[in-house]
Amino acid sequence: MDTGEQKVIIKNPTVEDAQVITDLISACDIEEIGEPDITLSDVLDIWNSVQIETDAWIALASTNEIIGYSFVEVTGANRMDTCVFVHPQYKNQGIGSLLLNKVEERANILAKGKDGVQTLMNQVPFNNIAARNLVENRGYQFSRLYERMKIELKSPPNVPYLHEGMTLRSFRPNHDEDTLFSIYDETFRDAWGYTKKDGSTWISQKKADDYDPSLWFIVWKDSEPVGFLMSRLQDDGVFIDLLGVKREYRKQGLGKAMLLHTFGLAYKRKQKTILLYVDSDSLTNANRLYQQVGMSPHSQTTVYSKQLTI
Template sequence: MEKKFMIKHPTLEDAQAITDLVALCDIEDIGEPDITLSDVLDMWNSIPIETDAWIVLSATNEIIGYGFVEVTGANRMDTCVFVHPQFKNQGIGSLLIKIVEERAHVLANGKDGKQKLMNQISFTNTAARKLIEDRGYQFSRLYERMKIELEEQPNQHHLPEGITLRPFQPDHDEETLFTLYDETFRDAWGYTKKDFSTWISQKKGDGYDPSLWFIVWKDAKPVGFLMSRMQEDGLFIDLLGVKREYRKHGIGKALLLHTFGIAHQRNQKTILLYVDSDSLTNANRLYQQVGMRPHSQTAVYMKEL
């Protein structure tokens, strides 16, 4: 292994090559890329790549492997590992997972409570799933990538009287948005408490466009929100949440169709998002109501450190 490959931490100059590598893996697994350069840069806003990310270089200095570990909460870390399709079955994936786990143990040292390491893998990548199952990971969850191609300007969904949808106001609504997120996602699987400054700085990373963030109000009380961003492959809906007592009032549907309308005005027909297939709020049913369809699936595996 040491004679053929070299492992090191990436630098910002490697971001495009890593994007290209992950895109190759996506094409093999689901038939098309599911990553953009802004995705990689956004991720790197959340992790110190000089300690918590790794690349594998071939003898010709080509990036053929990539992995990272991210602390996503008080008791949770997340990781993904990618290997160039032409360099599979050479031990690269196993080596990266071993390095990731060693670093995760260091990060977990001194923390209270059981630490969980979550590994996300394309559902169709049976070899990768077997690899981590053999290392003691257990299947935990399935996420669906949903998609719609807009053919015409969508009709808007009218909200009940007294409820209004307004654009996010930069430098004014940030804490309101965070409070909404914290309350509406608290009962979601995998939720971890985050502090405001970290959360908002990550959301204002590469691709930040406040004109694609919206808040729904009941009089002067915020009750729902949607955050999205424009990517190279379409408009990506990052977060959608509605307070429990205001669900089933059409607020989520109104936020989605309003965002679809903005995308259509900007000549962007492709809308994308990820949803937990076992969502407590049956969010995937809402997305199907507005015309979105499952496109691919990601398996989430868990291991207690």
């Protein structure tokens, strides 16, 4: 394909391309937020639930250099997610449009035969005006703003406090899987963008290369699981993947206790950087909780949605 300024070949990636794709996304991150926000394990984690032979694409320059990347992932019964990346040196040459064409063509194929309205969610850095204009011109509607929050630990965090009868226990592999999925499903059911998932598939996807059961926790009220936190160690620090508390136990300090416990483990491991993403319009005002433990916004990502035509 000739974009006018650059001859581009679109093809599916192979596992051997993972590091180069990581470097490409890192270059985009550095331009947009000042530092990388991706690791090789992140890319491989996504590929655990994406068939790269059919659902991911790379754009190759005439020099055979990978200059663009996109994928589409089925993330629920009625939802798919995508991201499109173009190397900063090759922007404004139509490469993003070519990759998004592939995404939408494949998403429509995947949507055929499914019940209910199928929605494609597209994540775009807030300050990437060209990318936002591209998706808006293609019929996507603004849906949500997410903040990347961060803390650099300077000293050991405060000791977490739990009310009497509450205990925080580490996740037990081959024992707590059903419990963990059940509490995740209950606590995230009222979150924006929630879709029903298969428990065994969800767990297997979470147990990727950077899976560390010592960074997964469940809070119990006597024999009842009431909260959980899942995090993982990345090249750039500890990333908090999910945190949830049952509705009737919220505003009792459970979220704060799990965060401080995670901070303490990270500090002991000499991991001073803690990262997470949060919905700016969270129903539980999660932003406020993260700020209370010392985290602050670092960058923003917009989420756009589009109903698929089947």
